[in-house]
Amino acid sequence: MSRPLGDNLLDRLIAEAQADDYALALEQPGPTSTRQGRRVAGVVLFAVIGLLLAVSFVQTQTVQPAAAQRREALVSRIEAATIAAQEAGATATSLRLTVSELQILATRGLGEQFGDELRALEVASGFVGLEGPGAVLVMQDGTAPLPKGVSADEARVLDIDMQAGVNGLWEAGAQAIAINDIRLTSLTAIRTAGEAILVDFRPLEPPYRVVAIGPKDLAKRFARTQASDDLDQLRRDYGIQSEVAAADVVAVPASTANLPTKAEVVKGGGR
Amino acid sequence: MIALIGLIVGIVLGVVLSPDVPTWMDAYLPVAVIAGLDAVSGALRSMLDGNFSDKVFVVSFLGNVAVASVLVWLGDQLGVGAQMSTGVVVVLAMRIFANAAAIRRKVFKA
Known part of the structure; x- marks a missing residue:
C-alpha cells in the first residue's frame, strides 16, 4: 500500500501522515504473529x-x-x-x-506670630486642604490635526512639560498646587513611568488639571512667565494643548503623601 | 475487546486517581494525548481491516511520542516550542482524520 510520493512538500507530508502503519507492517518480511x-x-x-x-x-x-x-x-x-x-x-x-x-x-498663647508661622508651614507642607482664588491650568495630549510631521507619540504631555507648567505657577506666586486632586508638596515628584505621568507615585489620567491657589491675578502673572512661553511653544510645535484660566474659588486637597518619617525639634523652637 | 477494556481501565484510573501533572510535563502532555488518540484511531482502523498487530501498535505509539516529545523539547530550547507543538499536533490530527476516514469507509461503505 505504498503511495507515490509527490515532490511537493505538502503532498509528501499528507501522504506520510496518511500512511497506514499496520498495512505497511504487513509488507515487511518477518514474523507478525x-x-x-x-x-x-x-x-x-x-x-x-x-x-x-x-x-x-x-x-x-x-x-x-x-x-x-x-x-x-x-x-x-x-x-x-x-x-x-x-x-x-x-x-x-x-x-x-x-x-x-x-x-x-x-498655640494661641504663644503669640499671633507663631500661629501665622504654623499656618504658613501647614500650607507649604500640604498638611491642610485650601480653598481660595487662583488659576486652573489644563494640559492635554495633542489631538488631530497635529502640526506637520508630529506623531501622536510626540504630542503627548511629558513629565517635563508638566514640571514646566507647575514651576511657572509657583513662580507666578501660587501658594498651593494640586494636579488631578493630588496635592504637590516639596517632596512630590512629577515623573514619567512608561506612558503615564506619575505624581506622588500615582498615575494620572489625562486631561491634566493643575489647580493653583494664589493671588487673584495668578493667571495673568503666569502669562508673563517663561513657562507660559514654553507651553505656547509646545502647542505650536507639538500640538500639546494647554490653557490657563483664572478662577474665583478653587480648592486643593491636603496632601495624602506620607509625612516625613524623621523629624527633629529645631533648637530654640521650644519657646 | 480486551483493548477496549484496557482503555476503559486507564480512563477510570485517571479519573479516580487524577494525579497532579508536574509542571515540566505541561508542554508534553497535550502532544502525548494527541499521539495516544492517533494510536487508538489507528488501532481501531486496523482491527476493522483485520491486520491489527500489538507490535506495530506499541512501537508506533512509543516512537511517535518519543519523536514528538524530542521535537517539542528541542523547540523549547530553540525558542519555538509552542510552534513546534502546534506542528506536531497538526500532523497527528491529520493522521487521526485519515484513520477516521478509513474507519468510516469500512463501516458505512461510503
Whole structure:
C-alpha cells in the first residue's frame, strides 16, 4: 500500500501522515504473529493512553477554573484594598484638619506670630486642604490635526512639560498646587513611568488639571512667565494643548503623601 | 475487546486517581494525548481491516511520542516550542482524520 510520493512538500507530508502503519507492517518480511508478551504490552499501552486522556481532561477541567478563581479573588482583594485605602485617606485628611485646629487652639498663647508661622508651614507642607482664588491650568495630549510631521507619540504631555507648567505657577506666586486632586508638596515628584505621568507615585489620567491657589491675578502673572512661553511653544510645535484660566474659588486637597518619617525639634523652637 | 477494556481501565484510573501533572510535563502532555488518540484511531482502523498487530501498535505509539516529545523539547530550547507543538499536533490530527476516514469507509461503505 505504498503511495507515490509527490515532490511537493505538502503532498509528501499528507501522504506520510496518511500512511497506514499496520498495512505497511504487513509488507515487511518477518514474523507478525502476536505473542503473549506483546498482547500484554498492547493492552497496557491502551490503558496508558486512556490514563493520559483522562488525566489531561481532568487537569484541564480543574486547572482553568482554579486559575480563574484565583484571579477573581485577587481582583476583589485589590478592590477591597483600594476602598480601604480611600477611606483611610479620608480619615487621615479629617484627622489632620482636627490636628490643625487643635494646634491653633493650643498655640494661641504663644503669640499671633507663631500661629501665622504654623499656618504658613501647614500650607507649604500640604498638611491642610485650601480653598481660595487662583488659576486652573489644563494640559492635554495633542489631538488631530497635529502640526506637520508630529506623531501622536510626540504630542503627548511629558513629565517635563508638566514640571514646566507647575514651576511657572509657583513662580507666578501660587501658594498651593494640586494636579488631578493630588496635592504637590516639596517632596512630590512629577515623573514619567512608561506612558503615564506619575505624581506622588500615582498615575494620572489625562486631561491634566493643575489647580493653583494664589493671588487673584495668578493667571495673568503666569502669562508673563517663561513657562507660559514654553507651553505656547509646545502647542505650536507639538500640538500639546494647554490653557490657563483664572478662577474665583478653587480648592486643593491636603496632601495624602506620607509625612516625613524623621523629624527633629529645631533648637530654640521650644519657646 | 480486551483493548477496549484496557482503555476503559486507564480512563477510570485517571479519573479516580487524577494525579497532579508536574509542571515540566505541561508542554508534553497535550502532544502525548494527541499521539495516544492517533494510536487508538489507528488501532481501531486496523482491527476493522483485520491486520491489527500489538507490535506495530506499541512501537508506533512509543516512537511517535518519543519523536514528538524530542521535537517539542528541542523547540523549547530553540525558542519555538509552542510552534513546534502546534506542528506536531497538526500532523497527528491529520493522521487521526485519515484513520477516521478509513474507519468510516469500512463501516458505512461510503
